[in-house]
Amino acid sequence: MATKVHMEALSPTMEEGQLVKWLKGEGDEVSSGDVLAEIETDKATMELVARGDGVLRAILLAEGGTAAVGEVIGVIAGADEDISALVGEGGGSGGGGAADDAADAPAAEKDDADADPVADEAASAPSEAAAPSSDEAASTEPSGRVKASPLARRLAEDTGVDLASIEGSGPGGRIVKRDVEAARSAPAAAPAPAASKSAPAPADWSDAGAQESYDEVPVSQMRKAIARRLTESISPVPHFFLTVDVDMTRAVAARKQVNALVEAEGDRVSFNDFVLKAAAAALVRHPDCNAAWHGDHIKRFHHVHMGVAVAIDDGLITPVVKHADRKGLVQISREVKEMAGRARQKRLKPDEYTGATFSVSNLGAFGIHEFTAIINPPEAGILAVGRIEDTPVAIGGEVVVRPRMRITMSCDHRVIDGAQGARFLQTLQAMLEEPAAILV
Amino acid sequence: MAEITYREALNEALREEMERDPDVFLMGEEVAEYDGAYKVSKGLLDVFGDRRIVDSPISELGFAGLGVGAAMAGLKPVIEFMTFNFSILALDQVINHAAKIRYMSGGQIPCSIVFRGPNGAALQLSAQHSQACETYYVHAPGVKVVTPATPADAKGLLKAAIRDPDPVAFMEAEMLYNVKGEVPDDDDFVIPLGVADVKREGTDVTILTHGKTVHVALQAAQKLDKDGVSVEVVDLRSIRPLDVDTILASVKKTNRAVYLEEGWAFAGVGAQIVSMVQEEAFDWLDAPVVRVMQADVPMPYAKNLEQMAKPSAERVVAACNRVLYR
Numbered sequence: 001m002a003t004k005v006h007m008e009a010l011s012p013t014m015e016e017g018q019l020v021k022w023l024k025g026e027g028d029e030v031s032s033g034d035v036l037a038e039i040e041t042d043k044a045t046m047e048l049v050a051r052g053d054g055v056l057r058a059i060l061l062a063e064g065g066t067a068a069v070g071e072v073i074g075v076i077a078g079a080d081e082d083i084s085a086l087v088g089e090g091g092g093s094g095g096g097g098a099a100d101d102a103a104d105a106p107a108a109e110k111d112d113a114d115a116d117p118v119a120d121e122a123a124s125a126p127s128e129a130a131a132p133s134s135d136e137a138a139s140t141e142p143s144g145r146v147k148a149s150p151l152a153r154r155l156a157e158d159t160g161v162d163l164a165s166i167e168g169s170g171p172g173g174r175i176v177k178r179d180v181e182a183a184r185s186a187p188a189a190a191p192a193p194a195a196s197k198s199a200p201a202p203a204d205w206s207d208a209g210a211q212e213s214y215d216e217v218p219v220s221q222m223r224k225a226i227a228r229r230l231t232e233s234i235s236p237v238p239h240f241f242l243t244v245d246v247d248m249t250r251a252v253a254a255r256k257q258v259n260a261l262v263e264a265e266g267d268r269v270s271f272n273d274f275v276l277k278a279a280a281a282a283l284v285r286h287p288d289c290n291a292a293w294h295g296d297h298i299k300r301f302h303h304v305h306m307g308v309a310v311a312i313d314d315g316l317i318t319p320v321v322k323h324a325d326r327k328g329l330v331q332i333s334r335e336v337k338e339m340a341g342r343a344r345q346k347r348l349k350p351d352e353y354t355g356a357t358f359s360v361s362n363l364g365a366f367g368i369h370e371f372t373a374i375i376n377p378p379e380a381g382i383l384a385v386g387r388i389e390d391t392p393v394a395i396g397g398e399v400v401v402r403p404r405m406r407i408t409m410s411c412d413h414r415v416i417d418g419a420q421g422a423r424f425l426q427t428l429q430a431m432l433e434e435p436a437a438i439l440v
Numbered sequence: 441m442a443e444i445t446y447r448e449a450l451n452e453a454l455r456e457e458m459e460r461d462p463d464v465f466l467m468g469e470e471v472a473e474y475d476g477a478y479k480v481s482k483g484l485l486d487v488f489g490d491r492r493i494v495d496s497p498i499s500e501l502g503f504a505g506l507g508v509g510a511a512m513a514g515l516k517p518v519i520e521f522m523t524f525n526f527s528i529l530a531l532d533q534v535i536n537h538a539a540k541i542r543y544m545s546g547g548q549i550p551c552s553i554v555f556r557g558p559n560g561a562a563l564q565l566s567a568q569h570s571q572a573c574e575t576y577y578v579h580a581p582g583v584k585v586v587t588p589a590t591p592a593d594a595k596g597l598l599k600a601a602i603r604d605p606d607p608v609a610f611m612e613a614e615m616l617y618n619v620k621g622e623v624p625d626d627d628d629f630v631i632p633l634g635v636a637d638v639k640r641e642g643t644d645v646t647i648l649t650h651g652k653t654v655h656v657a658l659q660a661a662q663k664l665d666k667d668g669v670s671v672e673v674v675d676l677r678s679i680r681p682l683d684v685d686t687i688l689a690s691v692k693k694t695n696r697a698v699y700l701e702e703g704w705a706f707a708g709v710g711a712q713i714v715s716m717v718q719e720e721a722f723d724w725l726d727a728p729v730v731r732v733m734q735a736d737v738p739m740p741y742a743k744n745l746e747q748m749a750k751p752s753a754e755r756v757v758a759a760c761n762r763v764l765y766r
Binding site: 149150151152153154169170171176177178 | 724
């Protein structure tokens with residue numbers, strides 16, 4: 001059975017891709033998962049993998065050429081299978097082969113998920129995750145049938161989007177056109193099985209391993225009114241800003257101590273690593289800030305995926321430190337360095353720069369005293385971190401000079417109210433002013 | 441182009457076709473001396489005389505049968521029903537004779553006849569006088585069913601119906617007779633039967649409708665426009681023959697459809713259209729097609745209940761929002 005090779009959406013905003021290099025030639029044997037080609041997206045150079053087994057029979061897009069997402073750029077088929085109909089097609093409209101693509105896609109994506117040890121576990125024990133009663137709105141029924149509108153199915157087939165990996169926003173969880181379009185402009189990243197709606201209660205979450213999960217908090221009428229009115233005020237995300245001054249005296253000392261211990265290994269943690277670590281720890285205590293607005297409910301995450309804004313040549317990107325709340329300072333530091341390095345070479349994979357539950361942006365290195373950052377939806381908060389500077393402050397009636405750092409938090413008011421944000425910042429401030437508190 | 445009423449447009453069409461073809465005559469209750477119950481035939485008696493503008497007794501089955509006989513003999517009768525509610529009495533002549541005689545005679549016996557008059561509800565005429573009758577007529581093959589919504593359509597389509605070689609049920613509406621609109625002056629302004637008209641272009645949702653409710657659809661479209669929803673209104677104009685291509689093109693463009701009609705839902709025109717759309721455009725649909733119809737009750741007399749029973753712009757807006765998942 002022939003499989004069409006589509007130009008896939010390899011970045012969240014990709015609409016077309018440029019074929020940098022074919023790694024397989026016409027006539028080469030390929031199996032599902034093999035890297036076929038390198039594709040330059042708007043963000044990075046990505047690998048395009050085979051979604052079927054056989055021989056790469058036809059290459060329909062030359063190196064250097066560009067194709068829109070969904071277009072057919074090659075055909076994988078049996079060595080002597082008649083592919084004339086498929087080769088003629090070339091435009092990516094639906095057909096027999098595309099159904100196979102869709103069926104194969106989840107398997108291919110699981111390769112990425114393997115990096116996350118729990119994904120398989122969750123996939124092999126779905127019964128627990130898919131608790132029946134609360135799950136009416138799920139797009140995928142226990143039988144595995146995906147509820148999708150006919151149009152959504154056709155669009156998914158044409159564009160190579162895997163319906164099993166997206167959630168439907170229609171009645172009963174039906175996947176409709178807008179969901180497929182959203183998925184097209186979002187990464188093919190984290191597969192659905194790992195996310196569970198019937199997650200353990202917040203109190204238990206720390207024992208849940210590194211599983212991604214969340215609670216759905218019902219949205220009250222007042223909350224709806226707040227959301228509607230504030231959205232009308234500043235659209236689409238109603239921001240507000242909270243600023244706090246942090247005395248970094250002890251953090252400066254702690255960083256020196258930590259670096260003295262880890263220098264031998266070649267590590268060197270930055271103040272920003274401290275902020276990331278402390279913010280992750282503070283979010284664990286303030287899950288109301290580790291959340292996202294979903295219209296009729298708020299998703300309150302049990303995991304902290306911390307986005308770190310990294311300036312690159314022609315813009316910025318936010319690599320995500322996954323499960324930052326359960327990682328040590330040095331590990332966070334290493335991951336940020338490593339991902340920032342690859343970000344500058346545009347070598348980040350989509351699942352490495354998406355899925356954050358909260359973000360930190362630090363312009364201290366540029367000498368910025370303080371600033372406000374814009375929230376990266378659907379996250380509900382972002383910290384804007386300024387430089388550390390010696391500042392005269394009155395302590396106990398005496399003016400003394402202390403290293404101070406200013407942090408401004410941008411909050412999505414639909415999710416976070418002033419007091420909630422303030423309490424989170426209080427905890428964060430306490431942790432940075434007494435780093436030992438992070439350990440508590 | 442002149443701005444005239446729907447009533448005047450029908451009068452012009454009758455007058456022009458009777459001038460054009462001496463075989464055309466008009467027959468019905470009060471069409472001659474009284475100028476027609478709704479004045480559609482005003483002045484025609486003076487022009488064409490009582491051999492061609494014929495007052496009939498109050499006997500729908502009788503004068504409909506007379507018309508069918510005349511059509512079989514080669515004349516081109518226009519039979520006016522005071523309302524299509526009364527035409528139910530004459531259905532045997534329409535369904536059993538007019539619709540079938542050409543087929544049963546192997547094409548030897550013609551039956552070029554128009555049955556026309558107001559259809560559907562007006563205001564507070566109660567259950568027996570407020571029915572949308574198109575379902576009775578479209579059910580059997582052999583009768584064409586035409587439902588003009590504007591003065592221009594009324595004129596162009598009536599001229600086409602009179603010229604048509606087959607029986608045509610031409611359904612007007614009491615509430616439309618005073619509606620004004622631009623109508624081309626051309627004597628040969630004929631709108632072919634079976635061609636739908638996109639009354640308003642849009643991209644987000646298609647309202648399919650026919651007859652009087654075209655105006656309800658346009659009102660709903662205007663309301664939705666304020667919400668940033670772009671509505672396409674497709675006026676079928678004739679239910680048989682049906683312009684399948686225009687319907688499907690619109691549904692394929694917007695991916696969502698609402699069917700709006702005056703009649704009851706059960707086995708109504710909308711049931712047929714929805715069935716056709718899901719068969720022919722399944723892969724283009726992003727939502728099930730929803731119908732907005734009269735409540736499934738005999739039309740109430742009480743004004744407030746009548747309002748609730750009739751399809752309203754508000755209900756159409758709600759249906760559009762439903763298929764838009766809004």
